[in-house]
Amino acid sequence: MKKIALALTAIAAMTGSASAADLAARPYVKAPMVAPVANWTGFYIFGGAGGGLSNSDQSIQTNPGAVPLTITQRQGGSGWFGTVGAGYDWQFNSTWVAGVFADGQFGSIRATLQDPINGFTGNQKLEDSWAAGVRLGWLVAPNVLSYVNGGYSGAHFGGTTFTTLSGAATGIHTNSYNRNGWFVGGGVENSLNIFGISSPGWFMKTEYRSAFYDTKTINELTAANASNGFDIRANHWNQTISTSLVYRFNWTGPVVAKY
Structure with a gap:
C-alpha cells in the first residue's frame, strides 16, 4: 500500500511540473499610439x-477754391487680381485659432472716373495693394477653420486719360497716387486631405474682403501737367473674393493610429 501511495504522489508531482512548464509567457503587444490632435500653430x-468690384464716391470742385460744383455720385467697376502672402497662427484650444498675416494683391480692377461738368470720362485702375492684419477663427472640424479678419491696407491707383463721352481725346489726365485705409473680411480654410487623397500640409482657403481707402483730391491736368482748374474729390471702396492654395509648414493634423 505504501508503494502505491508513493507512486501516486510522484505521478502527481511530475504532472504539475509538466503543466507549469507548458504555460508559455504571454506575448507582448505594443499599446496603440494615440493619433495626435490637429494643431494649427505655425x-x-x-x-x-480672384475677382473684385470697385466703388468710388466722386464730386467735382474748383481748383484752388475747392468750391463743390456737383453732388456726390457713385461710379463703379470690376476686374481680377492675384495674391500672395504669409502668416502665423496660434491654436489656443480645440476650438479657437488666432493669427497675424500680411499679403499683397496685383492685377487690374478698373473703375470709372468722371467729370460731368466738363463731360470727361475715363478708367482708373487699382494696380496693386497690400494688407497686414489679424484673424480669429473657429474650428468647424479639426481640419476646417472658419475665420474673420481685419487690419490696415494700402493701395496704388493708376492715372487716368480722359476722353469725351463720345470717345474723343481731351488732352486732360490725372496722375497715379497711393491711398491708405483699412479692411474687414472672412473666409474658410480647409485641409486638402479629402476624397482619399493624402496632402499633408496643403490647404485651400476662400476669402471675402472689403477695403475702404481715404478720400483723395485728384487734380485734372493738361498735357503740360498744369491744372485745368478742376479737381475730382473721390474715395474708394473695393470688395474682393479670392481662392488660394495654402501650405502650412508644421501641420500636425490627424493621422492613422499605429500599432
Missing part, C-alpha cells in the same frame, strides 16, 4: 487669385 504661405 507658419504658412499662400498664393491665389
